């Protein structure tokens with residue numbers, strides 16, 4: 001089954017369970033409470049119950065999706081899962097916070113919901129869950145500013161949050177009487193436990209497999225460099241995939257994602273990095289022999305189709321995945337898939353891998369450099385100038401309908417090009433985009 005079909009199936013199963021559970025919860029709530037005699041207070045009470053059940057369901061899904069992200073990477077891509085999680089966490093927060101607010105409004109008393117009363121344990125654990133949730137949310141906002149170890153400990157709190165919330169829901173929620181609600185809680189519990197086991201095994205495996213050592217740091221342009229890593233163990237990946245890098249230093253360094261720019265056939269692992277902030281600066285200052293911990297490979301920004309022409313559209317350091325793909329494809333003697341690289345950078349000095357790209361002499365590979373800095377236009381005979389646009393695509397891409405368009409570059413470039421390609425009639429399934437957000 002192709003990745004897209006598998007992703008579709010996985011999505012249907014996951015969303016199907018969420019929708020089905022919500023349906024059961026709505027039925028449970030509106031089944032037990034008489035809908036006649038509804039007044040403002042009872043509506044607030046019902047909303048409190050509904051937001052509580054939905055909040056618990058979404059929270060469990062959030063924890064489950066985090067624990068199994070490495071498994072579901074093959075269907076959706078880890079980067080897309082992380083983006084989804086960040087948005088979904090905010091959505092979940094609305095329900096989790098609304099739950100005590102509705103109850104407090106309905107009972108006109110706020111204290112039992114904010115000050116844990118340990119003589120009523122299920123209610124007290126509900127209030128504590130709320131505080132843990134707030135701590136985890138704040139930590140995930142400032143995640144880049146805290147150490148990886150601290151983040152790991154805070155992550156452990158999410159399990160406490162889950163079990164406290166489950167205890168609260170089972171022992172305090174009136175809907176637990178229903179068998180259908182019990183079954184949903186059972187499925188959630190089993191899924192969460194499976195997720196925890198999966199994550200634990202993955203972490204143990206990764207502890208031994210993820211150690212790499214700096215072999216070289218090579219400056220590419222004024223603000224980019226390539227980190228060359230070696231390891232005694234083999235590391236397999238597909239061209240276009242990325243890894244999380246972590247530094248084995250006791251400082252405040254979280255993990256950060258970087259795309260592998262070497263080809264899967266090379267002995268060394270390379271990452272081409274643009275200096276952006278604290279982590280990339282720390283990477284640039286690594287010394288030969290220092291340890292870098294690698295978690296990966298992840299992502300589905302890879303070539304699955306061997307027939308269509310490939311159009312790689314890169315901006316700046318967005319060339320990294322394409323370098324891996326181009327090396328991988330052009331190394332093979334029997335390569336018949338045509339590749340055209342449209343590579344946008346500010347000036348010719350900013351072109352990363354210029355020499356290596358110029359040295360690839362294969363009929364199947366063509367490249368065009370597009371310079372955007374108007375000061376370089378005068379001496380730019382051998383380049384296109386301005387931004388990659390409809391005119392440039394029409395000029396260089398001969399068979400638009402039989403081409404796959406891969407895009408990796410700045411946000412504005414991606415958004416503009418998406419519109420341009422839509423205008424050119426490119427099927428959205430033939431546009432594959434990588435996002436260097438973080």
Ligand SMILES: Cc1cc2nc3c(=O)[nH]c(=O)nc-3n(C[C@H](O)[C@H](O)[C@H](O)COP(=O)(O)OP(=O)(O)OC[C@H]3O[C@@H](n4cnc5c(N)ncnc54)[C@H](O)[C@@H]3O)c2cc1C
Pocket residue numbers: 079144242256257258259260271272273274275276277278279280281299317320321435436437438
């Ligand atoms: C799937 C994926 C693959 C990636 N592959 C690559 C790759 O191959 N090469 C690469 O170079 N990058 C890549 N990235 C991006 C890379 O992960 C980030 O650039 C990097 O993690 C930034 O970390 P940092 O600590 O150095 O910068 P940060 O400090 O996190 O800064 C990042 C950005 O935020 C801005 N910023 C920081 N602090 C502030 C502030 N206080 N106010 C306003 N703006 C601020 C910075 O100017 C910068 O633009 C990839 C990202 C993803 C998701």
